Amino acid sequence: MATTTTKSVGPDDIAIRRRRKPATPYILLIPAVAALLIGLGYPVYWQVVTSLQEYGLLQQFGAPPVFVGLDNFARVFTDSEVWFVVAKSVAFCLVNAALTVGIGLGLAVLMRAVHSWVRITMQITLLLAWATPLVAAVTVFRWLFDYRTGVVNWLLVQVGADGMGGYNWLGQAWTFFLVASFVVIWMSVPFVAMSIYAGLTQVSEEVLEAARIDGAGPRQILWQIIMPLVRPVIAIVLLLQIIWDLRVFAQIRLLQDAGAPISETNLLGNYIYQLGMGQQSFGGAAAVSLFVLVLTMVLSGPYVRYLMKEDAA
Amino acid sequence: MRRTRTIVAAASTITLALTLAACGSDGDPTDSEANGSAEVEPADITLWLNGSDTNEDLRTYLIDTFAAENEGSTLSIEEQDWSDVVPKLTTALPDAANTPDVVEIGNTQAATFTYAGAFREISPELYEELGGDNLLPSFVEAGAVDDKKFALPYYFGSRYMFYRADIWEEAGIEVPTTLEEFGDAVAELRTDDRSGFALGGQDWRNGISWVFANGGELAVKEGDQWVSTLSDPNTVAGLEQWQGVYESASNLPPTHTDEAYWDYFNDPEEGGEPEAATIMAPSWARWSIGDLVENDEGDMVRDGMVDDSTYDIFALPGVDGGVAPVFAGGSNLAVSAQSQHPELAENLLRIIYSEEYQTMLAEVGLGPANTEHTSVMATDKFGETAVAAAEASQLTPAAPGWAAVEGASVYEELFQKIAEGGDVTEIAAEYDEKITPMLNGQAG
Secondary structure (H helix, E strand, O other): OOOHHHHOOOHHHHHHHHHOOOOHHHHHHHHHHHHHHHHHHHHHHHHHHHHOEEOOHHHHOOOOOEEOOOHHHHHHHOOHHHHHHHHHHHHHHHHHHHHHHHHHHHHHHHHHHOOHHHHHHHHHHHHHHHHOOHHHHHHHHHHHOOOOOOHHHHHHHHOOOHHHOOOOHHHOHHHHHHHHHHHHHHHHHHHHHHHHHHHHHOOOHHHHHHHHHOOOOHHHHHHHHHHHHHHHHHHHHHHHHHHHHHOOOHHHHHHHHOOOOHHHHOOHHHHHHHHHHHOOOHHHHHHHHHHHHHHHHHHHHHHHHHHHHHHHO | OHHHHHHHHHHHHHHHHOOOOOOOOOOOOOOOOOOOOOOOOOOEEEEEEEOOOOOHHHHHHHHHHHHHHOOOOEEEEEEEOHHHHHHHHHHHOOOOOOOOOEEEEEHHHHHHHHHHOOEOOEOHHHHHHHOHHHEOHHHHHHOEEOOEEOEEEEEEEOEEEEEEHHHHHHOOOOOOOOHHHHHHHHHHHOEOOEEOOOOOOOOHHHHHHHHHHOOOOOEEEEOOEEEEOOOOHHHHHHHHHHHHHHHHHOOOOOOOOOOOOHHHHOOOOOOOOOOEOEEEEEHHHHHHOOOEEEOOOOOEEEOOOOOOOOEEEEOOEOOOOOEOOOEOEEEEEEEEOOOOOHHHHHHHHHHHOOHHHHHHHHHOOOEEOEHHHHHHOOOOHHHHHHHHHHHOOEOOOOOOOHHHHHHOOHHHHHHHHHHOOOOHHHHHHHHHHHHHHHHOOOOO
16 A cells, blocks of 8 residues: 555654555455345244244235244254254264265275376266266166166176075165265265365475485375375365265155155255245254354364464464 | 366356255245135136146046136146146145146155145045045045045046956956955966066055055054054055065066056067066056057057957956956146235136046046046046956055155165065064155154
8 A cells, every 4th residue: 555654653654554445356256245234134033933923824825923932943853753853963974074084085096096097087077976976976876776677786697696686775774874974075075085186286395305315104194294284174174074965865766766764764854945945944944054053153163263273373 | 277267166056956955935824715705706717637637628527617607817828747736736835926826736756745834735525516426536535635625536546457368369368256266367377488477576556555455554553653563464465465466576686666467468569479468557657558550640559459359458356256446537727825815726627527527537537536426537448447356446544654654765665675586574563664654744
C-alpha cells in the first residue's frame, strides 16, 4: 500500500493506516457467506425446527405442526434399533476409512518406488476405478457376488470350496457389509492414493539426499522423513474418508435392492431415509439427522483441531 | 498452507450437507378451488402416470381428446418411476405452484395420501357421472374417507400362475384344483437345480394370497383404530401354509423380493434347463415370457407364450377349490388438492372414465376401473383368468399408515423371517405389536 509513508515513523501514519480499513475483502466474502447461509443455514434451521415438531404427512399437506419439544429425540433415542444402527454405522465408517487410507498409502508409496511406466499404468487404472459411476460400480459388484451366476462363487467352487456354490452373500448382515466394504473401499482408494502420491512428490530431493548422506536406510527415510512430511495430507484424506463413510447411502441402498435383510443392513443414511421418506415421520428423521451432524463433528473434531493447529503454525 | 484450509472448509461443508433437508413446505394451504364461475380459463394441465403400463396409444388418445374437448387447453403427461412415487408425491402435491393436476398412485398407497388431505374431493354428482357403483369397490374404498371419495380406481392387474406345461406333463402332474394340491404339486416338481415354484422369501405381495385364501385378514378397523391381525388363527394358518410351500418348492433365498421371476422360467438364452417350473406374476408378465423371436425393430423379444404346450397359465386355486383371492395390483387416480385448474382436471377424469377409454384399457389387458367393461378383456384364456382372479382379489388394508408399513419394508422382513423357518405364531405376535401403531399413522 502506501509505501512512501512507511519511511517515517510518526503518530500520523498510524492514524492513516487505521482509517484506511479496506472494504474489498469483506465485499468479496459476501457471496461465500450468502451461499453458506442460504444453502446450509436455512436447511439446518428447518431441520432444527422440524425436529422439535410432530411433523408427518398431515403436516406436509397443510395441517399446522405441533410443537412437541424434545419428544422426537426422546422417542428416537430410547429406541434400541437406533443405537444398533449408530453402532453399525460408526464401526463401518471407522473400519472402512482406516482400510481405505491404509491401502491408498501403500499404493502411493508403491507408485513412488516403481518404474514410471508401471506407475502410469497404476494411475490410469486408479483413475478408471475413480471415474466409474457409483450405480455402475455397485451393479458390477452385485453381479460379481450374485449367488446364482456370480464369478466369486464360481471361483471359490473352482478352488475347491464346494460349499460356496450358491452362497448368498447379501443374505446375512455381516457378509452384506463385507461386500459393501469392498465397493466403498474400491471406489475411494484411488482418491486417497492419488492425493497421498501428490503429497509424496512434494518431498524435496534435497531433504532425502541429506538424510542419505547422514546414513539413513530406505526404511528409516520412509518412516522418519517421508511420513512426517506427508502427515498433513494423510490426516486430511482420513478426515474426508471418515465423513464420507459415515454418510454412505446409495451403495447400501443399491445392494439392498438385490435382496437383503433390510433393517439389519440399514446404516444411518438409509435409516433416516426410511424414517423420513418411507414412513413420512419427518420430525423423527430430522432428530436423527441432527444427531448424525453432532456425531460427525465428534468423530472428525480431533482432526479438524489438529489441522487448524498445523494451519496456524 | 492454504490448501489445508480450503479442505477443512470443504470438510465442514460436507458435514453440514449430511443433514437431510427437511421437506417442509409452508405453502399457502388455503383453498384456491372455490371458483364458481362457469367459464373455465384455458390452461395447460399435467397428468402424472407411473411406469409405462399406460401405453403410447392411450396417452395420445388422452392428449388429443383433451385438447379437442377443452378449447385452448392442453394436457401434458409426465411419467414417474414406480419406485419413488411416494417421495415424489409427498414433495410435489403440497406445492400449489408445481403440483401435477391429476396423479396416478398405487392402490395400496392411495389411503395414506387420501387421509393426509392430498387430494381434492370428488363430488357425489361427479362420482355418479364417472361410473358410480360400477367402479371397482375395493379400489374406491382405498381412496375414500367415510362417504367422501377422493381417489378413484384407474386400472387393476391381477396375479395368476404361469406354469411350464412341458415340465408338469413330463412329471405327470395335473393342474391342481385346491391350494393344498398346488403345494404338493410344486413340491414334487422341485429339484436341486429347479424350483417347483420360484418364490422369493420377501415377496409378500404374492405371499398374502395364502392369507386371504385361508380367510385371514392383515388388519381390521376396530372403532376408529386399525389393528394388525397377523395373530388371527386364519392368518397364521395362511402364513404357515405359505411357509410350507416356500420351504418345499422354492430354491430362491429368503432375502429375495418380487423380482423378474420369468428369468428363471423361460428357457435360458445360453441353453440348458429353466430354473423354475411355476411362477406367480401379474398378468402383464406374459409379454416377458415365451420363445425368443425377432420383432419389427429387429430386437429379440419373448413371443408372449405362443407355444401353449410349453407355457400355460391357471388361477391360483382356493382352499376348497375355485379361485383363491389374490392380491389385487393396480392404481388409483386423484386430483391434487392444490391443483390450480380443478375444472380442467375433472374434465380429464370424464375422458378417462368414458366408455371409449375404459374399453381401450381393457383391450390392452389393463383391468378397467368400470367393471361393466371387464367383459371386453375376457376373450381369451389370459383375459378370462385375469378377470376370474380379479373378481376374487383383495387389497391391503386401507389404513392411513399403510404406505408407512410399505415404506419401512416391514412386510418384506416379516415374510423373510417366516421363510427362514421361524415360528409363525411368535413372529406374527412380534409384528402385530410393531405394525399396529404404524397403521394409525404414529410412525416412529
